[in-house]
Amino acid sequence: MLLHIPGVLSGDEVARFRAELHAADWVDGRETVGPQGARVKHNRQLPSDSPLAERLGRQILAALGQHPLYVAAALPLRSVPPLFNRYAGGEHYGDHIDGGIRALPAGGMLRTDLSSTLFLSEPHEYDGGELVVSDTYGVHEVKLPAGDLILYPASSVHRVEPVSGGERLCAFFWTQSMVRNDQQRTMLFELDTQVQALRRQLGDSPEVVSLTGHYHNLLRMWSEL
Numbered sequence: 001m002l003l004h005i006p007g008v009l010s011g012d013e014v015a016r017f018r019a020e021l022h023a024a025d026w027v028d029g030r031e032t033v034g035p036q037g038a039r040v041k042h043n044r045q046l047p048s049d050s051p052l053a054e055r056l057g058r059q060i061l062a063a064l065g066q067h068p069l070y071v072a073a074a075l076p077l078r079s080v081p082p083l084f085n086r087y088a089g090g091e092h093y094g095d096h097i098d099g100g101i102r103a104l105p106a107g108g109m110l111r112t113d114l115s116s117t118l119f120l121s122e123p124h125e126y127d128g129g130e131l132v133v134s135d136t137y138g139v140h141e142v143k144l145p146a147g148d149l150i151l152y153p154a155s156s157v158h159r160v161e162p163v164s165g166g167e168r169l170c171a172f173f174w175t176q177s178m179v180r181n182d183q184q185r186t187m188l189f190e191l192d193t194q195v196q197a198l199r200r201q202l203g204d205s206p207e208v209v210s211l212t213g214h215y216h217n218l219l220r221m222w223s224e225l
């Protein structure tokens with residue numbers, strides 16, 4: 001499932017993030033990838049141990065924890081602290097798949113079920129720079145308003161097109177979901193969405209209560225914690 005999550009950060013929050021990020025020191029983005037990624041990755045990142053990245057990253061994860069659409073779609077168990085990247089002057093990131101397992105800075109490992117990209121530049125501020133995600137439904141080009149996030153399966157082949165003008169600033173991170181299987185997670189999200197709609201129409205009728213129970217029983221069957 002590829003899902004647009006709008007309004008993760010407000011306009012004021014985006015402006016504050018950008019001011020702080022523009023004053024930071026950036027490094028070559030190849031710091032955080034394996035050998036295949038290093039051949040195709042051409043961008044800059046904040047160092048993963050940067051206190052600024054840690055602080056802004058915590059704010060992003062806190063905002064997402066309060067975002068009902070994100071929580072319903074991702075069913076997040078834990079996330080890697082967000083990283084920040086910038087592309088300009090033709091920088092790009094060729095076709096790749098994100099690594100399946102990542103080490104957490106605080107110790108332990110995380111299985112990357114879902115990838116997220118949070119846009120911090122407005123689409124009109126740069127040329128190119130589309131995130132292109134290939135899945136079983138085809139090829140999707142993504143370029144969202146600042147403050148919006150795209151959630152997609154980390155198993156997808158994807159790339160970032162060259163930024164030929166202006167600058168593209170984003171945060172990105174990976175999440176281990178309570179439900180590993182993308183199809184099961186997608187079914188739960190669609191069931192949840194429809195049950196919420198029925199509840200708005202009918203209140204807590206016996207049918208709505210029963211369907212809510214089915215959602216939770218499927219979640220119980222399919223989740224791993």
Ligand code: NI
Nearest residue numbers: 096097098158
């Ligand atoms: Ni990637």
